[in-house]
Amino acid sequence: MKYNLFLGCTIPARGRNYEMAVLAVSKKLGLEFNYVEDFACCGFPIKSVIQMGTTLMAARNLALADVNGYDICTLCSACTAVLTECNHELKRNEKLKNEVNRNLEIINKKFKGNVKVKHFARILYEDIGPEVLLTKIKKKLSMFSFASHYGCHYLKPSGIYDYFDSPEDAKTLDRLVELTGANVIEYKNKYSCCGGAVLAADSDTAYAIAREKLENIKKSGADAINLVCPFCSVMYDANQREIASKFEEEYDLPVLYYPQILGLAMDLNPKELGLQMNIVKTKKLLAKMSD
Amino acid sequence: MSIIESDFIDINDLDETFAEEVASSPGGEKIRLCYSCGTCTAGCPVRKVDEKFNPRRIIRMVLLGMRDKVLKSDFIWICSTCYTCSERCPQGVKISDLMMCLKNLAAKEGYIPQGFKMQLELIANQGKLYKIDDFDNKKREKLGLPPLPAEVGEISKLLENIVKSFEGDTD
Numbered sequence: 001m002k003y004n005l006f007l008g009c010t011i012p013a014r015g016r017n018y019e020m021a022v023l024a025v026s027k028k029l030g031l032e033f034n035y036v037e038d039f040a041c042c043g044f045p046i047k048s049v050i051q052m053g054t055t056l057m058a059a060r061n062l063a064l065a066d067v068n069g070y071d072i073c074t075l076c077s078a079c080t081a082v083l084t085e086c087n088h089e090l091k092r093n094e095k096l097k098n099e100v101n102r103n104l105e106i107i108n109k110k111f112k113g114n115v116k117v118k119h120f121a122r123i124l125y126e127d128i129g130p131e132v133l134l135t136k137i138k139k140k141l142s143m144f145s146f147a148s149h150y151g152c153h154y155l156k157p158s159g160i161y162d163y164f165d166s167p168e169d170a171k172t173l174d175r176l177v178e179l180t181g182a183n184v185i186e187y188k189n190k191y192s193c194c195g196g197a198v199l200a201a202d203s204d205t206a207y208a209i210a211r212e213k214l215e216n217i218k219k220s221g222a223d224a225i226n227l228v229c230p231f232c233s234v235m236y237d238a239n240q241r242e243i244a245s246k247f248e249e250e251y252d253l254p255v256l257y258y259p260q261i262l263g264l265a266m267d268l269n270p271k272e273l274g275l276q277m278n279i280v281k282t283k284k285l286l287a288k289m290s291d
Numbered sequence: 292m293s294i295i296e297s298d299f300i301d302i303n304d305l306d307e308t309f310a311e312e313v314a315s316s317p318g319g320e321k322i323r324l325c326y327s328c329g330t331c332t333a334g335c336p337v338r339k340v341d342e343k344f345n346p347r348r349i350i351r352m353v354l355l356g357m358r359d360k361v362l363k364s365d366f367i368w369i370c371s372t373c374y375t376c377s378e379r380c381p382q383g384v385k386i387s388d389l390m391m392c393l394k395n396l397a398a399k400e401g402y403i404p405q406g407f408k409m410q411l412e413l414i415a416n417q418g419k420l421y422k423i424d425d426f427d428n429k430k431r432e433k434l435g436l437p438p439l440p441a442e443v444g445e446i447s448k449l450l451e452n453i454v455k456s457f458e459g460d461t462d
Binding site: 014047056156200 | 317339340344348369370372375377387391392398403408414418419420421423427430437439440445447448449450459
């Protein structure tokens with residue numbers, strides 16, 4: 001299985017641990033990636049200011065994938081939603097498609113609509129599948145309890161994702177955790193937002209939103225958070241210390257990307273999974289594995 | 292609660308064309324179907340921590356024609372675009388898209404918070420939010436990751452007209 005890997009802006013700058021873990025587990029799973037050098041930002045950050053700008057950027061990225069015809073594998077949920085939505089919209093709106101293609105002509109690109117967009121976690125769940133994943137598990141992670149954070153754009157708007165998982169009662173990330181032998185921890189307001197998209201406008205509000213989830217997960221007794229979006233990770237991992245000090249609380253909650261968890265269960269080296277680069281230290285967590 | 296002057300709506304300040312303007316813009320199409328049940332507001336993660344963001348109220352303000360108050364507000368910019376409201380609305384109003392529509396209209400009039408303006412400039416200039424410099428690529432190499440170009444220049448050409456339309460605006 002081969003995909004065009006879409007990294008977006010945040011991962012190359014602040015989520016290299018995610019990228020490393022994805023590459024490491026994919027190698028074992030026979031997933032191949034094509035790095036498209038010319039992929040730019042997905043377009044999400046300018047959507048609030050001008051939606052047409054976002055549509056043009058997303059369509060250009062899709063047009064680049066059209067050239068070799070491989071589907072796009074995304075790692076960031078915001079990129080997933082923007083690219084999927086644009087693909088969805090342009091395929092059913094001929095007028096918009098023509099307008100977009102007139103603009104893309106300036107840079108010699110054309111949107112054809114031949115590729116699909118899928119988040120890496122969804123590829124694991126749907127295309128690789130639980131049965132195959134189970135055969136790759138070498139080490140049961142029964143010593144761990146993980147609290148899954150689905151975030152928003154991995155699931156919503158559900159219409160553009162063909163309702164592959166329920167936004168009010170999502171299961172895919174928990175099933176993926178269960179495969180590794182780890183325990184799934186339930187907690188209050190599990191499907192709420194990380195607040196990341198509010199950061200540019202009002203960091204106080206963004207942090208207050210993130211705080212609620214950190215508190216709820218802490219109370220649940222989970223060893224760590226399981227997530228699949230670099231935006232959410234910035235909120236819970238990179239900003240955790242700042243949120244803790246702002247609200248005078250202590251969380252000390254490691255935040256892992258699902259491929260890092262899967263990699264541990266495949267008995268890959270934590271270094272190869274970039275676990276030393278997670279901001280909240282994972283040393284104590286990893287020590288639990290050898291207890 | 293005491294009534295303060297700003298709670299009153301002066302009918303002379305209303306713009307009766309505003310609801311139609313929004314309803315005919317992408318994202319605003321279904322706004323007139325809203326019957327103010329408040330499902331959007333009850334499930335909103337932003338509203339929970341910051342009372343100034345109230346989707347039900349914003350929709351009413353649009354329908355009443357409070358154009359200036361809405362477009363010059365800072366509250367339309369703190370929607371987290373989580374889509375919870377859109378998923379739950381019994382009338383099928385795509386509230387997240389509606390907020391995008393309102394922000395786009397505000398931006399057209401020159402009301403853009405600094406952070407969003409900066410993001411537009413960065414993306415138009417370099418094609419991504421963060422430039423990948425030599426130092427980044429050296430780090431990537433060490434970690435076994437392939438190198439990436441510093442920027443994608445083509446984007447400035449693609450967004451040229453869009454960026455021009457915002458030039459000269461002051462916040």
